[in-house]
Amino acid sequence: MPGTHLVENLKNLFATVDIGTALMNSFIIAIITTFLTLLIGSLAGYGFEIYRTKGKDMVFNILLLSMMIPFAAIMIPLYRFFGQVSSVSPLIGIDTLAAAILPTIITAFFIFFFRQNTKMFAKELVEAGRIDGLSELGIFFRIYLPTMKTTYAAAAIIAFMNSWNNYLWPLVVLQSPENQTIPLLISNLGAGYTPDYGVIMTAIVIATLPTAIVFFLMQRHFVAGMMGSVKG
């Protein structure tokens, strides 16, 4: 009978693995990553479009090249880099949530995404803000940010999902069980020799719920976010 074993599976799940900690870690990483990705990415996208110069366009094109860099190619230097950081400041070195977050927050994709969307932002508002005596950063935070809410929503969904589902870098950099994220936990459960299907599927459902809820609530933004990279 479907449904009758849910409580039992949940009990077994909580008894076999520390899914609470994994959920917490994944949430912390995904929320901080999303926040910083949006802030830094939108500042840059805005900067490249509003203060456009030839020099900046060149820098922009160079940054875009980083989208072609396969993660496997930079994984080992990054791992060694954070190993060296460990000896200076263990708080952001190997096996810390900070190390799992840092290399993922600044991506050319989101700079590009925000720049494309800034093209549709009415530039007269910037002039109006200057006349009203707002500082350049004031214009960004008080005018640009509130008018671009949908763009931010779309970007937030993509950034959250990417971070929530990220596997390879956390696998490399997070080693101790108390720093495990949800994908690492599921991967470990799945690799067992005598898998308890009920427990694994329950874990997968719990892991998928946040992204599924986000998807169904914000489907329109979601597709807009996916398309953001080719718009305009």
Added chain:
Amino acid sequence: MSQVSGSANNTKRQSTFFTRFKKNYIGWIFILLSVLGIGLFYFYPMVQAFLLSLKSGMGANLEYVGFDNYARLFGDPTFITSLTNTFIYLLVQVPVMIILALFFSVLLNDPKLKFRGFFRTAIFLPAVTSLVAYAVIFKYLFGNDGLVNELLLGMNLIDTPLNWLSDPFLAKITIIIAITWRWTGYNMIFYLSALQNVDKSMYEAARIDGASSIQQFFFITIPMLKPIILFTSIVSTIGTLQLFDEVMNITNGGPGNSTLSISMYIYNLSFEYTPDFGYAATVSYVIVILVVILSFIQFRVAGDRD
């Protein structure tokens, strides 16, 4: 009078120079963090990876060996296997997926179709799932006593369960089916939105001239979608070259390396076997070179005939 206007002009010129300078300078502040971040976490590691690829040794004891690692690639059967596997995935999976995605998008673009929204969501939904989660589920679906074998047995298509995960050929097929399931809907969304921008009167004109729907597909739809097909093939190619999560969680590279991808081999070289970071970095540069070459070829093939 002329003096007054002259000095006013002067101030104006100064102020425009000042605002332009200020604008330029403030603009750099906006992009500073991104430039530093991408420099530190992308370009600097790329340089480091190249320097590493010129060294060899176990763990932290690395010594300079020049291009020996690159020569070693050609005599390394595991590398050759992982390269071949990755190319098989690329050559089979990317075209199959793009054709399927085109097919679905054309079907879903038909205004006469009922429940379009439902079908669109259903086909797109796999793209929302976590790579690890769906990979683990596929592992069980294609297991010996998994749902796929049950279904095939139930329909009397096979007599004995197929060894999807322990047969070298079937294991590759399983990986290809899995990736196709995950990414077809994602690509379809791009085609669907591009189809909205295709002028409907072209199809009408074609119909009046007696073109069949298959002709319309090949002579209107495909040429109109060419830029977006190029974009999705490049993205899919780059993605497949980096294939890791699925192989790791469905087959763990097995049986006997027959599904091993390049990315997984790099991971194994660095973290599973006795770590040889220098050689692993060399293998990773192969992916970089492949990404550059394949993107370039796709651009030339699809871009030239515009």
